[in-house]
Amino acid sequence: MLRSKPGPSSPGSLSPHGRDISQCKRTTVSTLTAVLTMEMKQPMMMNREQEKEQESQENGRLVADSVAEKGQKSCSGPGQVSNGYPSTSPQSPRDGAGAGTDRGGTPGTFRTLVVQQTSLDPPRETWSKKMDFLLSVIGYAVDLGNVWRFPYICYQNGGGAFLLPYLLMAVFGGVPLFYMELALGQFHRSGCISIWKHICPIFKGIGFAICIIALYIAFYYNTIMAWALYYLLSSFRATLPWTTCDNKWNTPNCTHYLSTDLNVSWTNSSISPAEEFYIRQVLQVHLSPGLHQLGWVSWQLALCLLFIFTVVYFSIWKGVKTSGKVVWVTATFPYLVLLILLIRGATLPGAWKGVVFYLKPDWRKLLTTSVWLDAAAQIFFSLGPGFGVLLAFASYNPFHNNCYKDALVTSSVNCLTSFLSGFVIFTVLGYMAEMRRQDVETVAKDAGPSLLFIIYAEAIANMPAATFFAIIFFLMIIMLGLDSTFIIGSFLAVPPEVKLFDYLYPFWTTVLGYCIGVSSFICVPSYMVYHLLTTKGTFKQRLLKSITPEPPGSSGPQRDTIVITNAV
Incomplete structure (x- = not known):
């Protein structure tokens, strides 16, 4: 030897x-x-x-x-x-x-x-337990998009028929990229910036772009969690504030859809108390005529946002040693709540209508291109490859860890969670349709945050033990948001008119949006130029060196x- x-x-x-x-x-x-x-x-x-x-x-x-x-x-x-x-x-x-x-x-x-x-x-920190890593990846991949986006995309694109393109995109697109990112992070033991010296140094700007995009998304996601925190604090009452029309923020158009008063008349201008609470009390849209005159900062939401940022900071301030322990709560608690809400929703009258509407296949939709595009967008939005989070998580694994098995387990859990969330949402939508005497399609017209903060909040408010279900539901929303540090945002190639309620965004706001997007991408070509200018040798030598991975042993003991x- x-x-x-x-x-x-x-x-x-x-x-x-x-x-x-x-x-x-x-x-x-x-x-x-x-x-x-x-x-x-x-x-x-x-x-x-x-x-x-x-x-x-x-x-x-x-x-x-x-x-x-x-x-x-x-x-x-x-x-x-x-x-x-x-x-x-x-x-x-x-x-x-x-x-x-x-x-x-x-x-x-x-x-x-x-x-x-x-x-x-220097020696890289490692996970204390294998389960810390798995729960961190699951917590990152399973986010609010699984709860509000997948059910809406599913019924909009053919119900049960949508599962076919969704699974195909997962097998041939999402899961392979998910596995590749885990493997790269574990092999090179590097984050989204330093890993490029092992792949192609000239593209190191991509790592900086990922960090900037993550900063932008953190502003949006933490805002959603601040709203959920406001709802959570408002739920500690015997009567939930979005169930009545006698509050100071209500208007004469406020109408309780589930009221038993036969003198109540329904008009096109009628607004539910849950919608008025969301628009007029939480967002306080009525205090500002538009984006050209924003008004004062809402101190309630500002304090909630500050609290969310504080929680995020103390969850990660000591690296994976603290975040790996936090996810034991933030990644498992949402599943407990989803199970409770699923059992409760299945016992509500009219729940079966929502399930049928959710899963009834429309095979003709598979012939349209938009269904396949939505399936691809949803699987990438849900799994979240390409954002550097999986690189960072996997870099703390032992070198010989079975990342292939980890990729299969975590991606499967993510897809099953999306499917389960559809039952949780649509059993309640079926109940709302039964109570309103409307079609499920009419009730399910809202998507995104309004689905959670208006439709689902109203349904919970009219259940027995409404306070309990409201507390655990909005606590689940906060947990899902805390888990997801980064998500993949949607973008529009040719944007249509951008509206928020009845406000039409002016042209300069669209330009500002593109500038924000370009500010992240500009890191990629900027670093390419910087690397070529600072590298010694002829242009050919510089270019060759820029696309050649650095050898091991070039950066530390x-x-x-x-x-x-x-x-x-």
Whole structure:
């Protein structure tokens, strides 16, 4: 066997055998090749005593074995191998049985090359438990989009028929990219910025772009969580504030859809108390004539937003050691709430109407391009590859972790959660349609945040034990948002008129939106130009160096041991 350790060597110095170390270095490759490709001769028989003796001496220790061509000594001196590194025990027996053979060794010899590579990367933090990693990935992938976006996209694109393109896009698009990102992060043990030096250094700007996009998305997602926190605090009452029309924010158009008062008349201008609570009390839209005159900051929402940012900070301030423990609550609690809401929704009158509307297949929709585009967008939106989060999470794994199994488990859990959330939402929508005496399609016209904060909130308010269900529901929304650090945002190639309620966004706001998007992408070409300008050499040399991965050991003191065993 052959063991090597890093040791000092300088060009032009002589080994104890009088040979130039530089000459030894020139023969290092050929010598190592000889070690790995050497043909070992094995006799036909070995007696049992030799086997026992060899096994006892080989058990639990590594034996050094110097390899040289017949009639020629190694380039290194005693205790060294040809790469100039000293061996651990130069006087150790050269084979497993203790006999000092020079080449072939005794029968059954295992020749092992232990190469210790020294890199300059500091040791990277690792997960305390494997389950910390799995729950973190599940918590990232399973977010609010699984609860409000998938059910809406599903029924809009053919119900049960939509599951076919969704599964195909998952198998051939989402899951492979999901696995690739986990594998890259685990292999290189790098985040979304530093990993590009191992792939193609000139594209390092992509990593910076990912970070900027993440910052933008954090503003949006944390705002949703602030709304949910406001609803949560408002739920600690005997009567939920969005169930009545006698509050200070209500208008004469406020109409309780589920009222038993026969004198109530329904008009096109009627608004439910849940919708008025969301628009006039939470968002306070009526206090501002439009985006050209924003008005004052809502101090209630500002405090809720500050609290959310504080929770996020203390969840990650010590790295994976703290975030890995937080996800035990934030990733598992939503599943408990979803199960409770599913059982409660299934017992409501009219729930079956919602389930039928959710799953009834419309196979004709599969012939339209938009269904397949929505399926691809949903699977990428849900799994979230390409945002660097999976790279960062996987980089804290052991090198030999089975990331292929992790990718299959976490992506399957994510897809099943989306499917389960559809039942949770549509059982309640069926109940609302039954109470309003309307079609499910009419009730389910809202999508996005309004589906949660208006339709579902109103349904919960009219259930028995409404306070309990409201508390756990909005607490689940907060947990889902806290888990998801980044999500993939949708973008429009040719945007139509952008409206919020009855406000039509002016042209300058569209331009501002594109500027925000470009501000993240501009990092990619900017870093390319910067890298080419600061790299030495001709343009061809600079370009070649920019697309060549940096070799291991170019960035920090970390020792990796590679063991290559050749057995007879």
